[in-house]
Amino acid sequence: MELGVELNLEAILAEIDLSQTSSTEGAANEERYDELRSLSSNALNDIFQNSWDDLSRKFYLLGQGDQISLSITDLEIPQVEDPELPRISRVVLSGVLPSQAKEVMFGWSADLGVMVLRVSEDEVTSFADYVDPGEMSPAIEVSNWQPLSGWQSFFTFIPVGFDHILPKGLDHILFVVGLFLLSTNLRILLWQISTFTAAHTVTLAFGTLGLVSVSPSIVEPLIALSIAYVAIENILSSKLVPSRIGLIFVFGLLHGLGFASVLAEFGLPENGVIPALIGFNIGVEFGQLAVVLTCFLTFGYWFNKKPWYRKVLSIPMSVVIASIGLWWAVERVFFA
Numbered sequence: 001m002e003l004g005v006e007l008n009l010e011a012i013l014a015e016i017d018l019s020q021t022s023s024t025e026g027a028a029n030e031e032r033y034d035e036l037r038s039l040s041s042n043a044l045n046d047i048f049q050n051s052w053d054d055l056s057r058k059f060y061l062l063g064q065g066d067q068i069s070l071s072i073t074d075l076e077i078p079q080v081e082d083p084e085l086p087r088i089s090r091v092v093l094s095g096v097l098p099s100q101a102k103e104v105m106f107g108w109s110a111d112l113g114v115m116v117l118r119v120s121e122d123e124v125t126s127f128a129d130y131v132d133p134g135e136m137s138p139a140i141e142v143s144n145w146q147p148l149s150g151w152q153s154f155f156t157f158i159p160v161g162f163d164h165i166l167p168k169g170l171d172h173i174l175f176v177v178g179l180f181l182l183s184t185n186l187r188i189l190l191w192q193i194s195t196f197t198a199a200h201t202v203t204l205a206f207g208t209l210g211l212v213s214v215s216p217s218i219v220e221p222l223i224a225l226s227i228a229y230v231a232i233e234n235i236l237s238s239k240l241v242p243s244r245i246g247l248i249f250v251f252g253l254l255h256g257l258g259f260a261s262v263l264a265e266f267g268l269p270e271n272g273v274i275p276a277l278i279g280f281n282i283g284v285e286f287g288q289l290a291v292v293l294t295c296f297l298t299f300g301y302w303f304n305k306k307p308w309y310r311k312v313l314s315i316p317m318s319v320v321i322a323s324i325g326l327w328w329a330v331e332r333v334f335f336a
Contacts, residue, residue, distance in 0.1 A: 018113030110134030153272030161283020199252025207260025228325030
């Protein structure tokens with residue numbers, strides 16, 4: 001059995017805990033990481049190969065509950081092109097399954113961060129899921145392999161979309177909370193959420209189908225600024241003005257491009273692109289509705305009629321959200 005693993009080899013060799021940080025800037029062992037980043041692909045290959053005996057303990061492949069020894073079959077390390085961006089390498093690992101094994105589970109050490117796991121053959125996906133740091137994947141059958149049908153693709157990608165909002169999409173959560181804080185009036189909220197949904201659906205589809213491509217180094221800072229803008233406007237105005245609807249549409253286009261990058265990590269099933277896309281989008285909407293419902297039940301229902309609601313809750317929470325959005329924008333531009 002072969003496993004293709006794409007990861008940041010330098011961060012692993014420098015022993016940076018990827019479950020605790022999304023950036024190597026300021027991380028422990030940053031100097032060692034930068035040193036490894038400057039190496040040629042051949043030099044890094046040698047270091048990784050020589051370290052594999054120790055590093056192999058971070059990768060877990062279980063067949064019928066037994067640990068399967070993994071060896072390196074191939075290692076693809078690109079040359080450094082942009083020193084500001086992480087170098088993503090591909091390691092092909094192989095192991096011999098027990099003859100009686102009917103299913104396998106895969107996982108890795110918690111310090112390697114969140115895993116995006118995709119099972120495929122000839123680029124046709126049969127399974128896709130997030131695996132939390134240090135956790136094992138669900139059991140995956142190794143016999144009677146079949147590609148995902150259209151309906152299977154649809155239902156498989158609904159939880160992927162939901163997970164990208166709750167709990168993994170803090171930036172999207174803060175944006176939706178920012179929309180909620182302007183007013184708990186259902187009509188006003190519906191206008192905003194509907195506009196945001198329509199916009200991100202468009203760019204999610206275009207980005208996933210390869211019709212539009214914008215670098216994450218541009219999209220991610222702009223998403224952070226969109227969060228800050230909505231929160232700042234909450235502070236300055238208590239009413240929905242027409243210009244806000246237009247801006248929310250533009251912001252929705254940006255967030256859709258962010259969603260598309262998630263689907264690019266998973267890889268869409270070749271024979272179920274549209275069902276998977278629809279399922280993912282529905283999952284995102286369920287996640288957004290869950291955020292709105294949580295806000296409503298936590299404080300909106302109980303306090304929205306109080307004369308102090310805006311002064312005590314809406315404005316202070318918007319200040320916090322705006323501060324986070326502005327910091328993220330700076331971080332994503334200068335420290336990514």
